[in-house]
Amino acid sequence: MATAPTSPQPTKFIVDLTIGKALKVLFWGVLIYFGLQFFIRTAVPYFTIAEDAYGPFWPRWGWLLTHITGGTFALFMGPFQFWSGFRRRYLRIHRWTGRLYLGGVLLGSSTAFYIVFFTPFGFAYGVGLFTMGVAWITTSVMAFIAIQNRQIAAHKEWMIRSYVVTFGFVTFRLLGDLPFISDLPLIERFPMQAWACWAIPLFVTEVIFQWKHIRRTSV
Numbered sequence: 001m002a003t004a005p006t007s008p009q010p011t012k013f014i015v016d017l018t019i020g021k022a023l024k025v026l027f028w029g030v031l032i033y034f035g036l037q038f039f040i041r042t043a044v045p046y047f048t049i050a051e052d053a054y055g056p057f058w059p060r061w062g063w064l065l066t067h068i069t070g071g072t073f074a075l076f077m078g079p080f081q082f083w084s085g086f087r088r089r090y091l092r093i094h095r096w097t098g099r100l101y102l103g104g105v106l107l108g109s110s111t112a113f114y115i116v117f118f119t120p121f122g123f124a125y126g127v128g129l130f131t132m133g134v135a136w137i138t139t140s141v142m143a144f145i146a147i148q149n150r151q152i153a154a155h156k157e158w159m160i161r162s163y164v165v166t167f168g169f170v171t172f173r174l175l176g177d178l179p180f181i182s183d184l185p186l187i188e189r190f191p192m193q194a195w196a197c198w199a200i201p202l203f204v205t206e207v208i209f210q211w212k213h214i215r216r217t218s219v
């Protein structure tokens, strides 16, 4: 007697899809939470233009405020760019928020290049942040050039790299809150954080991308 073929595949597919979506929402929820926490705790105090709020940055308060404004734009425009439902439905808005994101990066990085020359936290720290600025502008411009050339997959990858660097300043603070790091003297911990906050996440991102490419092209 022939038995009707039973296939559990559709249910498994739906379960995988639901778990995948839930993980994505959780991931972005955590990221936005830490982004907001950074903005409220670290960035907002600088919107009160007073010597007390700026400390050593007071002589260049205008530069820092412009930097923070650009950085904030990039930080909060980023998640919209990765939201595929929003992108599919509102492509025109996606293009505009993308331009705002790039504008934020250009403003944030150009001002960072100036501020970093006056940092009171030493050469190794300064070089770490200067290089971070170079990585920020490079990854973002690469994402822009890729989309100008209609290279969607490359655009997505470069946008992810760019946002990993954008989030670097939040990561910097999170690293500093870790118990075994917060105990280190400032002169050791700041240079380490200035490099680790973006170079390590960027490296991990690259490994994930290349792993996917290898898996896709293997026969």
Ligand code: HEM
Binding pocket: 039, 042, 043, 046, 064, 067, 068, 069, 071, 072, 074, 075, 108, 109, 112, 113, 115, 116, 118, 119, 120, 121, 129, 130, 132, 133, 134, 136, 165, 166, 167, 168, 169
């Ligand atoms: C991703 C590339 C970024 C670079 C290279 C960069 C660079 C810098 C530099 C050089 C300073 C001065 C620090 C010092 O001399 O000690 C600074 C300060 C600051 N930046 Fe950025 N920044 C970046 C992203 C961001 C973003 C996305 C935000 C978000 C709002 C941000 C907010 C701030 C704030 C609030 C300060 C004041 C110092 C503090 O209290 O931590 N930055 N940044």
